Amino acid sequence: MSTQDDNTRRDAIPGAPASEAPSVEEPTEPRLPLVPKPDQSGPDPYSPTGMASRDDHGAAAQQGEHLTTAQGVRVSDTDHSLKAGPRGPVLLQDHHLREKIMHFDHERIPERVVHARGSAAHGTFRSYGSAAALTCAAFLQKDVETPVFVRFSTVLGSRGSADTVRDTRGFAVKFYTEEGDFDLVGNNMPVFFIQDAIKFPDIIHAGKPHPDREIPQAQSAHDTFWDFVSLHTEAQHHTMWNMSDRGIPRSFRMMEGFGVHTFRLIDSEGATTLVKFHWKPRAGVHSLVWEEAQLAAGVDPDFHRRDLADAIESGAYPEWELGVQVFPDTPEQTFEGIDLLDPTKIVPEELAAVQPIGILRLEANPSNFFAETEQVAFHAGHFVRGIDATDDPLLQGRLFSYLDTQLTRLGSPNFSQIPINRPHAPVNDMLRDGFHQDAVHQGVAPYRPNSLDGGCPFVAGEDMSAFIDVPHELAASAKVREAPASFDDHFSQARLFWISLSPVEQDHVAQAYTFELGKCYEQAVKERQLQALANIDPVLCARVATGLGLPAPEPTVPLADPDPSPALSQVGRTWPVTGRSVGIVAGPGSDLAAVRDVRDAVAAAGLVPLVIAATGGTLEGDGGDPVTVQRTFVTARSVELDAVLLAGASSMAPDAEVAQDTKAAAPTSPDVDPRVALLISEAYRHCKAIGGWADASGVLTAVGASPSDAGIVILDNASEAWTGVLELMGSHRAWDRFPA
Ligand code: HEM
Numbered sequence: 001m002s003t004q005d006d007n008t009r010r011d012a013i014p015g016a017p018a019s020e021a022p023s024v025e026e027p028t029e030p031r032l033p034l035v036p037k038p039d040q041s042g043p044d045p046y047s048p049t050g051m052a053s054r055d056d057h058g059a060a061a062q063q064g065e066h067l068t069t070a071q072g073v074r075v076s077d078t079d080h081s082l083k084a085g086p087r088g089p090v091l092l093q094d095h096h097l098r099e100k101i102m103h104f105d106h107e108r109i110p111e112r113v114v115h116a117r118g119s120a121a122h123g124t125f126r127s128y129g130s131a132a133a134l135t136c137a138a139f140l141q142k143d144v145e146t147p148v149f150v151r152f153s154t155v156l157g158s159r160g161s162a163d164t165v166r167d168t169r170g171f172a173v174k175f176y177t178e179e180g181d182f183d184l185v186g187n188n189m190p191v192f193f194i195q196d197a198i199k200f201p202d203i204i205h206a207g208k209p210h211p212d213r214e215i216p217q218a219q220s221a222h223d224t225f226w227d228f229v230s231l232h233t234e235a236q237h238h239t240m241w242n243m244s245d246r247g248i249p250r251s252f253r254m255m256e257g258f259g260v261h262t263f264r265l266i267d268s269e270g271a272t273t274l275v276k277f278h279w280k281p282r283a284g285v286h287s288l289v290w291e292e293a294q295l296a297a298g299v300d301p302d303f304h305r306r307d308l309a310d311a312i313e314s315g316a317y318p319e320w321e322l323g324v325q326v327f328p329d330t331p332e333q334t335f336e337g338i339d340l341l342d343p344t345k346i347v348p349e350e351l352a353a354v355q356p357i358g359i360l361r362l363e364a365n366p367s368n369f370f371a372e373t374e375q376v377a378f379h380a381g382h383f384v385r386g387i388d389a390t391d392d393p394l395l396q397g398r399l400f401s402y403l404d405t406q407l408t409r410l411g412s413p414n415f416s417q418i419p420i421n422r423p424h425a426p427v428n429d430m431l432r433d434g435f436h437q438d439a440v441h442q443g444v445a446p447y448r449p450n451s452l453d454g455g456c457p458f459v460a461g462e463d464m465s466a467f468i469d470v471p472h473e474l475a476a477s478a479k480v481r482e483a484p485a486s487f488d489d490h491f492s493q494a495r496l497f498w499i500s501l502s503p504v505e506q507d508h509v510a511q512a513y514t515f516e517l518g519k520c521y522e523q524a525v526k527e528r529q530l531q532a533l534a535n536i537d538p539v540l541c542a543r544v545a546t547g548l549g550l551p552a553p554e555p556t557v558p559l560a561d562p563d564p565s566p567a568l569s570q571v572g573r574t575w576p577v578t579g580r581s582v583g584i585v586a587g588p589g590s591d592l593a594a595v596r597d598v599r600d601a602v603a604a605a606g607l608v609p610l611v612i613a614a615t616g617g618t619l620e621g622d623g624g625d626p627v628t629v630q631r632t633f634v635t636a637r638s639v640e641l642d643a644v645l646l647a648g649a650s651s652m653a654p655d656a657e658v659a660q661d662t663k664a665a666a667p668t669s670p671d672v673d674p675r676v677a678l679l680i681s682e683a684y685r686h687c688k689a690i691g692g693w694a695d696a697s698g699v700l701t702a703v704g705a706s707p708s709d710a711g712i713v714i715l716d717n718a719s720e721a722w723t724g725v726l727e728l729m730g731s732h733r734a735w736d737r738f739p740a
Contacts, residue, residue, distance in 0.1 A: 013608055013630050014039075014310035030065035039313035041122050041364035043372060044147060044176070048417035048438035050427040061368070070099055109374070110409050111159045114204055115170045117218070118153030119252070119305040120373040121312055123362035125175060131324060131357040134273045135265040137386030138465070139177035140357060149174045149420060150362060151376055152252040152308070156207045157218025162297035163304035164288060165218040166247040166512065168238070171257035171279060172378040173360070176424040179465055183382040184277055185402075189246055190258035192343045193235040195487050197397015203228060203235065221519035230528035233490040236536065237344050240494045243512040245287035245505055245570060250732075251307045253318035253579065254286040261395040262340040264329065264388045266470045274333065274340055274390065275324040276347065278354045282319040284575030286732045288639075289686050290511065296639040303639070307579075309365050316579030316606055318362045323354035331475065333390070339486040343394045345493055348565035372420045377406045385467045393483075412436040428457040492560030494536045500568040504738045510540055514547030526550060535559075574730035578606035580642040582725070583631070585612045585676055590647035591694060592622045594718035598645060599627070601722055612636045614653030614673070633675035634661050638682035643725050646692030646699050647718070650676040669702040677703050687711060687733040691725035693718040710736035 019037045036042075042061075047053040066074050075096055082094035090097070112118075129142025139146040153170035154161065169188040174181055193203045206228030209215050216222050220242060229235040241247065249255045257279030265273045288296065296303040311318060325347055327335040334340060336351050366372035381389070381399040389395050406415055412435035415421060430446040445453035460466035501509065513533065517526045526548055533541035534555045545552035582602045586595045595611065602609035610630045613619055618626035631640075633653055638644070650673050658665045661675065668677035681703040683690055691713045692699070700707050700714070707714040711734020713724030728734060 013610060014313035033063035036367050039365050040367040042367045043419040043422065044424065046422040046424055048422060050423040050425050069096055109411065112409060113405055114155050115153035116159045117157045117161050118151045118170065118373060119308055120149060120151035120366055120376065121308060121362040122364040122366065123148050123150060123360055125358055125360045127358040128356060130355060134267060134326065135386035136268040137384050138179045139175055139182065147176045147424065148360060149376060151373060154218060156220065161218035162301040164248060164293040164296040166220060166242060166293065167218065168242060169249060169255055171255065174376065174378060177384055178425055179384045180425045181382050181423050182384045182387060183378045183380065184259055185378045185380045186257050186259045186277065188249065188255040188257055189238060189241040190260060190346045191238045191241065192260055192394055193238045194394060195234050195342055195344055195483060196393040197401065200397065221516040223520045223522050223525050226517060226520050226525045226529050230525060230532055233532055234344050236490055236532050237494040237497065240497050240509065243516065244501065244509050248288045248290065248293040250286040250288050252304050253308065253311055254281055254283050256280060256285050257320065260343050261392045262390050264390050264470070266386050266388060266468050270470060272329040272470055274327040274329050278323045278325070279320040280323060280354065282576060284573065284732065285570045287570065292639045292686050295637065299637045299639055310608065311579035312362060312365050314579065314608055320360045321356045322358045322360060323356045325352040325354055327352065339484065341390060341392045342487050343392055349567040350565055375410065375418045376420045377410060377415050379403060385465060388470060414438065430457065491535045491557060492562060495560045496562040496565060497568055498537050498540060500564040500566065502569050502571040504735055505569060505571060510543040513544045517544065517548055531556065571735055575732065577726065577729045579608065580729060581608045581610055581640060583610050583612050583636065583641040583644045584647055585644060585650055586619055586647040587613060587650050589649060589651065592619055592624060592627055594693065595627055595647050596624060598718050598722045601719060605726060610641070633673055636679060638679045638686065641683065643689040643691065643729050644680060644683045645722060645725060646696035648694035648696055649698050672699050672702040687735065687737040689725045689728035689734060691721040693721045710734045
């Protein structure tokens with residue numbers, strides 16, 4: 001007997017663990033292996049040496065009906081060790097026991113030193129061809145489609161840390177092009193903390209937990225981080241981005257991505273151009289508010305991971321346009337006075353527009369987290385012909401770092417043969433042997449020159465699509481440990497960012513600095529950071545100083561006077577809302593026909609409806625189809641929802657007692673369930689759209705809100721109320737509701 005019939009499974013929200021519902025009883029007969037869920041995919045079938053392969057990884061991956069040992073021998077019992085009699089002792093000859101425990105003992109590999117917490121998806125990149133004039137890269141020619149694997153991550157936290165912490169997010173894309181792999185290993189912020197890779201261990205050691213107590217986890221709100229960035233002021237621009245709403249994205253789907261460094265493109269004639277890569281999300285750039293981020297870290301630490309997987313499963317495929325800012329490759333490598341080799345600087349989009357060159361769409365979830373998301377190995381130095389590095393000293397250091405770290409993390413030099421890392425282009429590298437060698441190489445001459453293997457592999461001749469090491473003239477210089485003088489400006493672009501934000505975004509920045517510095521112990525660290533803020537903006541500095549109870553220092557450098565860059569603000573536009581979640585709070589008195597209609601309209605608009613009621617099960621009684629409840633007053637929390645609809649009043653549920661649910665302590669009126677009051681008051685405070693019909697107004701007044709406030713639509717007609725909310729959601733939040 002199935003616990004969920006087909007109908008309820010169809011209404012179910014994304015997240016079902018398997019493609020078929022299980023029976024309550026333990027199965028007694030093997031059944032054919034379950035197919036993966038429709039949203040899931042694995043690495044494409046390629047051989048360890050990049051040849052299209054008939055070996056379907058899915059079929060190979062333990063889909064059989066009967067349990068075997070690692071040698072393929074069927075076993076009849078895996079619950080009891082082989083013993084000398086039922087009371088033991090256990091016998092040394094029990095190979096099945098030994099093999100099972102040995103393998104389990106070695107299941108863990110080191111997590112990434114940075115970006116340990118991440119989630120990923122498969123997709124396709126389609127090139128518009130608009131970059132074809134700049135680069136001969138085959139995957140950037142018109143209408144070429146390239147499979148990709150994309151991993152998003154936080155930087156500081158461990159693998160098990162929460163998704164919604166304040167941090168930079170990684171945005172790494174592996175393009176499996178026909179000319180080999182190109183990895184664009186970027187972040188959701190266009191600048192970096194340091195100008196030279198030699199300082200990477202310093203910034204990361206400062207941001208990671210304190211080495212004595214190993215706290216705090218996945219946080220920059222502690223003394224060592226602020227000690228470093230206040231002493232090493234080139235970090236101030238990136239720090240300002242982290243303190244802004246960009247540090248707490250609403251979703252991976254709603255983040256911009258940046259290659260950060262300037263890269264060099266090479267066309268088929270050998271002419272070069274400098275570019276910066278940008279990913280622009282079709283869903284717009286949106287963030288959480290800080291309280292939501294904190295609540296989500298506890299209520300749903302997997303908030304971003306779940307959001308990405310659910311969106312893909314429900315068909316709301318995330319999309320980004322790839323674009324480039326294009327600069328002439330001049331000897332100075334500057335543009336409008338901005339040093340293109342300094343990774344702490346942006347070029348405002350108003351000075352160099354981002355020109356779209358292709359579209360990325362994520363269409364499938366991984367089918368195995370470890371095999372794919374954990375074992376994928378990106379490298380900032382994986383270029384294909386037509387794209388190359390510049391002399392940015394941060395990028396140059398990265399070119400060394402990734403191979404090195406992956407050798408340790410993945411345990412052998414053959415990690416490029418792991419299925420998710422296999423190129424989709426033939427590999428004839430003459431690299432041989434080593435732990436975990438998957439390829440069975442042929443021939444006797446893995447060296448060049450040779451005559452025994454007919455001279456193969458030959459190096460590519462002209463016009464044979466070889467990688468291009470484009471000659472690049474270097475200015476005569478001396479060997480020094482120095483940075484160019486232009487790298488000394490540490491404050492002007494932090495100020496540019498600050499003055500480009502809307503007042504509400506500036507409020508959030510001031511609040512974030514006040515929170516983070518408020519969590520520091522050392523007065524000297526706070527004072528030093530206030531000095532840096534004074535050099536960025538005296539108003540910001542004064543606001544943070546007030547919060548810390550400290551005097552605001554005077555600037556020690558002249559304040560820069562840049563033109564604001566409106567492109568840096570997230571406020572003031574409207575965006576598609578597909579894949580967002582809408583809570584529908586229903587109760588015994590709700591008009592179920594209206595609930596059904598609105599639920600179906602939400603789903604039809606490409607959003608995820610979550611019906612919330614006092615208890616689980618179904619709502620029924622009006623003669624129509626039962627309405628499946630996806631969340632109860634115990635399990636629902638506002639942070640999971642982008643908007644809330646109230647299907648009438650919400651009377652007290654029988655378990656609305658603090659002893660049963662501490663949330664029931666929320667202050668309210670006797671007519672409203674306190675958990676619903678809490679949900680609505682949080683949604684109200686976080687400036688989310690709220691809609692309702694019938695007697696919904698009473699819930700709002702119970703939490704001190706008014707149905708006529710900004711971002712609230714209470715109407716007699718349920719469908720019209722939903723339409724009003726849908727329109728409001730396009731601007732992400734009811735910005736006018738934030739206190740002035
Ligand atoms: C613009 C600056 C940088 C950006 C945008 C960046 C971005 C990233 C991203 C997105 C990842 C995660 C890759 C994944 O999902 O597996 C990553 C990992 C990593 N990065 Fe960076 N990074 C930067 C600078 C550096 C520097 C300067 C170093 C070292 C000198 C470095 C060392 C590492 C290491 C060791 C990993 C872990 C790689 C692994 O274990 O697979 N990064 N970086």
